[in-house]
Amino acid sequence: MDKTGFAVVTGAGSGIGRACALRLAEDGRPLVLLDSDGAAAERTAKELPVAAAAFAVDVTDEEAVADAVRQAVDRFGPPKVLVNAAGIIIRKKLLESSVDEWRRVLDVNLTGYFILLKQVIPAMAAGGGGSIVQIASIAGHTGYGFSSYTAAKGGVLALTKQLAAELAADGIRINSVSPGVVHSGLNRDTLGNENIRAATVANTPLGRIGEPDDIARVVAFLAGPGADYVTGTDLVADGGMISTIHWGSAGGELHSFHAQER
Numbered sequence: 001m002d003k004t005g006f007a008v009v010t011g012a013g014s015g016i017g018r019a020c021a022l023r024l025a026e027d028g029r030p031l032v033l034l035d036s037d038g039a040a041a042e043r044t045a046k047e048l049p050v051a052a053a054a055f056a057v058d059v060t061d062e063e064a065v066a067d068a069v070r071q072a073v074d075r076f077g078p079p080k081v082l083v084n085a086a087g088i089i090i091r092k093k094l095l096e097s098s099v100d101e102w103r104r105v106l107d108v109n110l111t112g113y114f115i116l117l118k119q120v121i122p123a124m125a126a127g128g129g130g131s132i133v134q135i136a137s138i139a140g141h142t143g144y145g146f147s148s149y150t151a152a153k154g155g156v157l158a159l160t161k162q163l164a165a166e167l168a169a170d171g172i173r174i175n176s177v178s179p180g181v182v183h184s185g186l187n188r189d190t191l192g193n194e195n196i197r198a199a200t201v202a203n204t205p206l207g208r209i210g211e212p213d214d215i216a217r218v219v220a221f222l223a224g225p226g227a228d229y230v231t232g233t234d235l236v237a238d239g240g241m242i243s244t245i246h247w248g249s250a251g252g253e254l255h256s257f258h259a260q261e262r
């Protein structure tokens, strides 16, 4: 495998971003970690077995992102992998949300991705290409989340498809991963509620809540040579959550009906 250049991961201080950094480090490339929580990004950097640089950067701050990318290119050469993972959720229904709350969620979860793309793609193209993986969500497929979050994630899915054709000539692939429910900082509060936790497990055919590394392994696949012919697609990693209608306790009865010939 080509080990030149570096991989950049946003939201690398926690959860899925941190797990992606740990997985991508197995490729031997230096890691560049961006997170608004600089101390958390530093902690992840210390865990890595490769050279790493951590930046305390809010992904909505284009100047700060541009500066971090410039410093990283000076130190490590061209970016070969970008993982857009920094994200937030505000759990409010549409009519409960202020315009500022709506804007903040769209700003971080969609415009933040745009800013990273804008700052990384020119250097990636100049370096001969690479692979971009964007963390979307099943919320972008099904409306599972809350309005601002769902709208932002739907935007990530559409943006990813749009860019596949735009970036192919530069040797850049771009895909997204849609996690289901994963243990992370984002939903520590909701999964701390026993009813919500039990309902989540009951609604997941594989019978467990996801771990950040479940997502990171899929990201590493899309970022790596195994996915050389894959661009513009989304890979749902949700334990089967959105693949089926959930019949609850009637499920067993229903399936035994299906077992009978009609």
Ligand SMILES: NC(=O)c1ccc[n+]([C@@H]2O[C@H](COP(=O)([O-])OP(=O)(O)OC[C@H]3O[C@@H](n4cnc5c(N)ncnc54)[C@H](O)[C@@H]3O)[C@@H](O)[C@H]2O)c1
Residues within 6 Å of the ligand: 010, 011, 012, 013, 014, 015, 016, 017, 034, 035, 036, 037, 040, 057, 058, 059, 060, 084, 085, 086, 087, 088, 108, 112, 135, 136, 137, 138, 178, 179, 180, 181, 182, 183, 184, 185, 186, 187
């Ligand atoms: N956990 C889930 O169930 C789940 C499901 C689907 C999608 N996702 C997505 O996965 C991604 C990672 O989230 P997570 O679940 O690991 O949550 P997390 O809270 O554990 O990690 C998110 C990280 O992003 C950082 N961050 C937040 N706002 C930022 C900003 N403006 N600039 C830079 N960094 C910022 C946080 O400091 C944190 O370290 C997000 O895009 C989220 O929407 C998560």
